[in-house]
Amino acid sequence: MYEGLQERAVDLLQTTASSDIIYNALRDEIISGRIQPGERIRQENIAGIFNVSRIPVREALKRLEAQGLVQNKRYKGCVVVPISPRDLEEIYEIRATLEPLVIEKSIENMTSExxxxxxxxxxxxxxxxxxxxxGERNRSFHETLYRDADRPYHLKVIDEAIDRVDAYLRAQLLLTNGMERAEKEHVGILQACADRDGKLAAQRTRDHILGSYHALVDYFKHHQKN
Structure with missing residues (x-):
């Protein structure tokens, strides 16, 4: 447990940004699925790994709780929050609304770089x-195409929404050969951007997101049966 954190651990006693470092490390472990839904995060263990008091660990966990990634439960402590079908539906409604809008805005200012x-x-x-x-490259690809939109609040909401589903999405892509489908869709989105066709890029982005949603729903149904 916490192998990924061990690799990133440094002595943070003299580091003022210790809470930020712990937050980023825990967030990466959660969205990658290395710390799994329902798993307890022990403050004393994290503090020991990073050689800090529990204060920056608590601060990091509060930020993760605000994002909906963890939850404090009585008698159990802090645990990674599982995702429900209703959560999944709402998250993808947000993504299917915002991401097409953002990519269309981004194309208006998109640079050759x-x-x-x-x-x-x-x-x-x-x-x-x-x-x-x-999964990391997937996020970087979409973030790159969105960044010229000049919509920081939209991008923050999108980023937090993806955090909630990223671990499940990576598992689904791996176990259902979804990466091949996604790659073809990425090519189509990129071509629309290169052609400066904002409407087409928005439509292809929306179709891409909804396709991902339906694949995840099927993955959850199959996973629950087994």
């Missing part, structure tokens, strides 16, 4: 078989 960076990320998908690294 942004397109080139997105192309490189798109090319990397085809050779990546590790679901964790693939």
């Amino acid at each position: 942004t397109l080139e960076e997105a192309r490189k990320l798109c090319d990397e998908f085809s050779s990546e078989i590790d679901s964790t690294r693939w």
Whole structure:
């Protein structure tokens, strides 16, 4: 347990940003699925790994709780929050509403540098078989295409929504060969951006998100049966 945190641990006694570092490390472990839904996060263990008091650990956990990633339960402490079908539906409603809007706005200001960076990320998908690294590149690809929108609040909501489903999405992509489908859809989205066709990019982004949602719903149903 906490192997990923051990790799990233440093002595934070003299670090003023210790809470930020712990927050980012825990967030990465949760959204990657290495710390699983329902699993308890023990403050004393995290404090020991990073050689700090429990204060910055508590601060980090409060931030994660505000994002909906963890929850404090009586007699049990802090646990990673499982996702319900209703949560999943609401999260994807948010994504399917905001992300098409953001990419359409982004195309209005999209630079050649942004397109080139997105192309490189798109090319990397085809050779990546590790679901964790693939998931990281997937997020980077979409974030790159959205960043010229000048919509920081929209992007914050999108980022937090994806955090809630990322671990499940990576598992579904790996176990259902969903990466191949997603890669083809990424190419279509990128081409629409290169053609400066905001409406088409928005539609393809929405279709991509809804396709991901339906694949996740099917994955959950199959997972629950087994």
